Amino acid sequence: MMNRTGKRMNVVKAFCLLALLGCFIGCKDDEKRKEQAFDNSLPIEIVGFEPREVTPRTQLLIYGKNFGNDPSLINLKLGGVETRVVNCNNECIYCMVPRNADKGTIEISIGDQAAIAPDRFTYIANTQVTTLCGYVDETGRYEVEDGPFSDCGLNSPTWLSIDPKNPNHIYMIEDKSSIRLIDMEVQELTTVATVGQLNIQDPRSLCWSLTGDTLFVSNYSNGDSPIVVTMLLRSEGFKKAHSLFSGYKWVISATIHPQTGDIYFAQESDATIKRYNMATKEVETMFSVGGNWIWMYVYFHPSGDFAYLMRPREGTIFKCQFNKTTNWLELPSIYVGNWNQGYNEGVGTNVRMGVMWQGTFVKNEKYIEQHKDDIYDFYVADGELYDNHPGDLIWKVTPNAEAIRYAGRGSVAMDNSHFGYVDGDLLQEARFNGPHSIAFDEVNKIFYIGDQHNHRIRQIIVE
Known part of the structure; x- marks a missing residue:
């Protein structure tokens, strides 16, 4: 009763x-x-x-x-x-x-x-992959257009970068066309500047000045006297482009040293890492990794003590120590991967990765509690190349050179493939289709992932 x-x-x-x-x-x-x-x-x-x-x-x-x-x-x-x-x-x-x-x-x-x-x-903690924005109809059709998250459309989100002064603003490179803003405050996607306004041909990466008031846009170009990096100023609403330096072609990516403020960029044609010295306004060649026409991405650890040099097409991450006395990157050594694409979790050269694109360092609270020297993991978006889907997942690379699957490849389609479009549990259900870009909001504990062939921005709110 x-x-x-x-x-x-x-x-x-x-x-x-x-x-x-x-x-x-x-x-x-x-x-x-x-x-x-x-x-x-x-x-x-x-x-x-x-x-x-x-x-x-x-x-x-x-x-x-x-x-x-x-x-x-x-x-x-x-x-x-x-x-x-x-x-x-x-x-x-x-x-x-x-x-x-x-x-x-x-x-x-x-x-x-x-x-x-x-x-x-x-x-019950419930960290899952969800969809933030990018409208695609039931037939797979989409249109590139601004608007609220429920209606906006995008083509290929190739790079994501969070505003250091406003974590609710995420800047995105739309492949070969524009810089767009994902505004979490008003739940809207807008275009900040087009390629024509930027006076560049092919934007590849974004990074911020040490003050957070300048957004640097790198340019991949094979034209005459190409602009390598343009600057968008906060004081101008990031609407007007200024050329920082020019004269180099086929620049894959550019990044800023978190302590010195110098810009490091990778040049595909001669496989070199170069530095633009902000004080002297000169470009200096650090080293060549050997060979020509090699893709490379440079990611500095937040401490500035070292950098990961990522070779996407070889599925390999190198590690370069940074000499703070000479302000010079030392020669790299293999950290994770073994030059063979595929999928295999493990440590060091036992790891097999697909085609890695953007990566981001994320602070691990457990490492802080354990008083470890390095308190950051490195998360990488592993997409695909030439319609060969070796990855389609997000990797977590630890300071011990261990690479483990963080999200993706959770469910299998009827054709036995691991790629596709499924929200849900990170490891049991979630599927991506060419994740190309990734950024982490440290304040709100959110991963943003540019899912290239799904034409969407996915997110993981970390519990």
Whole structure:
């Protein structure tokens, strides 16, 4: 037999569910509204909640007494995290479970009154691959256009870079056409500048000045007197391009040293790594990796102590120490990979990777707790080349030269392929189709991934 508390819970539950369908429209009767208002002379009471098990963004109903009918007056913490009340009546609060609410506690305060739920909910961390933006219809058709996330279209997101002064702004290179802005604040994709406005032919990479006020755009060009790097200034809204230096062709990528501010770029034609000295305004050749027409990407560790030199077409990552006395990159040595494309997790040269594109360093809190010297992992987007799909996943490379699958290749299509378009669990379900770019928002703990052949931006909100 159901006890009185259970009966009451069902009545309140029914009332709240109706409220979720649109019944929170206020009372026409002033007396009724007054009865439902919070009474500061009476205690708050929490009698229950549901569901008992939650994941991030779960709709949570909290039942009780004296909640009032004004959500703005309620201070709510779920699992110790400040949480907005979506709506309420005097006996029910409707809210969404925030990320990282793993303590499971429910705390409410209104005016001088406060209450803590006697029970805790079970919080289930739910890190998944989801789709942020990029509209593609059921036939696979898409159009490159600006607009809200629900309607915008993109072709090939080849590079992503997060504004160091505003993590809600992610700048994207649209292959050979433009620089676009993914604005998380207004949930909109817009075009910042086109190739014609930038006065370059083929933008390849983005990096920021040490102050965060200048966005550098590298250019791959085979034209006469090509511009190597252009500058977009924050003071001009990143709308006007200024040439930093020119005279070099076939530049695969450019990056900035996080301590000196000098720009390092890789030139495909002669397989060299060069440095543009910001003080002397001169270009100096560091070294050649041997051979010609070799793709290379340089990624400096946040400390500036070393750089990863990535050779995408060979599925290999080299490591170069940085001499802080001479401000010079030393000759590289193989760190991960073995010149053979494919897929094999492992350590060092036992690893087989596909065609690696953009990478990003991400701080690992566990390494900090363990007092490790290097507290960063390196995440790499492994796409495809010439329609050969060896990877289509996101790798995590540790400071111990271990490469493991972080996301992708989770489910298999009917043709036994691992690439495609599936959201879901990182390792069990998620599928990509040529992930080409990746960036990590350290503030909000979000990975953004440019999924090239799916024509979408995917995201992973880290729990």
